[in-house]
Amino acid sequence: MDQLVTQLEIEGEISGQTIPALIRQISQTGETGVFKVVNGKVEKSVYFHEGRAIFATSNDPQDRLGELFFRQGLVSLANLLKAAEVSLGTKKRMGTFFVEFGIIRPEGLLEGVTEQVKGILLSIFHWTGGMYSFKMGPLPTEEVITLQISTGDIIIQGIKEIQNWQRIWEAVGGLETSYQNTDQIEKLTKGVTLSLDEWTLLSHLERSRTLEEICSASPLKDFEICRLLWAFLVLGIASKCS
Numbered sequence: 001m002d003q004l005v006t007q008l009e010i011e012g013e014i015s016g017q018t019i020p021a022l023i024r025q026i027s028q029t030g031e032t033g034v035f036k037v038v039n040g041k042v043e044k045s046v047y048f049h050e051g052r053a054i055f056a057t058s059n060d061p062q063d064r065l066g067e068l069f070f071r072q073g074l075v076s077l078a079n080l081l082k083a084a085e086v087s088l089g090t091k092k093r094m095g096t097f098f099v100e101f102g103i104i105r106p107e108g109l110l111e112g113v114t115e116q117v118k119g120i121l122l123s124i125f126h127w128t129g130g131m132y133s134f135k136m137g138p139l140p141t142e143e144v145i146t147l148q149i150s151t152g153d154i155i156i157q158g159i160k161e162i163q164n165w166q167r168i169w170e171a172v173g174g175l176e177t178s179y180q181n182t183d184q185i186e187k188l189t190k191g192v193t194l195s196l197d198e199w200t201l202l203s204h205l206e207r208s209r210t211l212e213e214i215c216s217a218s219p220l221k222d223f224e225i226c227r228l229l230w231a232f233l234v235l236g237i238a239s240k241c242s
Contacts, residue, residue: 011133014039016167019125020155020234022132027051027151031136039130046121047139053154054146055139056120063123065116066094069104074112079103113145121147125158128167152192152235159231165223171230175212178241179229181205188237201228208241 010022014037023046026035030051037044044063047055061067066083069075075083075098083094095113098104104112162168181202182188194202197220204217211229215222232238 011131014127014130014132016128016164017171018132019127020159020230022134023053023151023155023158024234024236026134027053029136032139033134033136034139035132035134037124037127037130037132039127042130044120044124046124048134049139049146052151053121053149056117056147058120058123063116063120064094065112066098068116068119069098069112074108075103110145114147117145117147118149121154122158122161125162126164128164150191150193152188155234156192156194156228156231159227159234160224162227168223168226168230171233172211172226173240175210177211178208179205179211179214179232179238180208180241182236182239185237188235192235198228201225202232202237205232205238 010026012018019037022035026033026048028051032049035046035048042058042060044058044060045056046053047057066075066080066087070077070080079098079101083097086092086097087094095104095109099106099109185202189202197218201214201218201220204214209217211226214229215225218225220228229238233240
């Protein structure tokens, strides 16, 4: 991964393995700053506070709150178009319009914005092209709504949404690649939400096992196993054995 690092100012080109590793790297710094990804006209930013992702913004129309509510069936097409018209003319946020006209409850707006921010953050895990940068410093704004989710959960959820097999295969290696838990597993799994099957998968890595042996021992689908192993590698929970 080609990158330039100068006092936590990081920039470079995005490849198949870039985003999960960078999210983890920035988290480990414990610093505050903005992580930005750009591809063509689309730009998304993740705000980090003391190493924790707390907010995200996007100029992609698909990430707009109004479209999120529309896809969920919470607002009608007529209300979506009216909100867009009012927002364009008054610079008022669409969410404010929905609440003022009784279309969405205030608590529903809070839930919607939280889901919107989380969706933007998880969406960048799908990026395999474009440019990225991280600049340490004060955040440009203080948002009332912030994500309450651990970096570990973000990385696991983000990787579990990836469907591109080539990216996953490049990360995990061949059938003879061996894996084992690291001595940091107890510390690194704190605050991480795992299912019983996922904890069981980790138990199989108490000693060195090949990918083929792991797939044979776990009830999870091989595709799911490979994605989880990638996530465990990024988090430092497991490592490849030499």
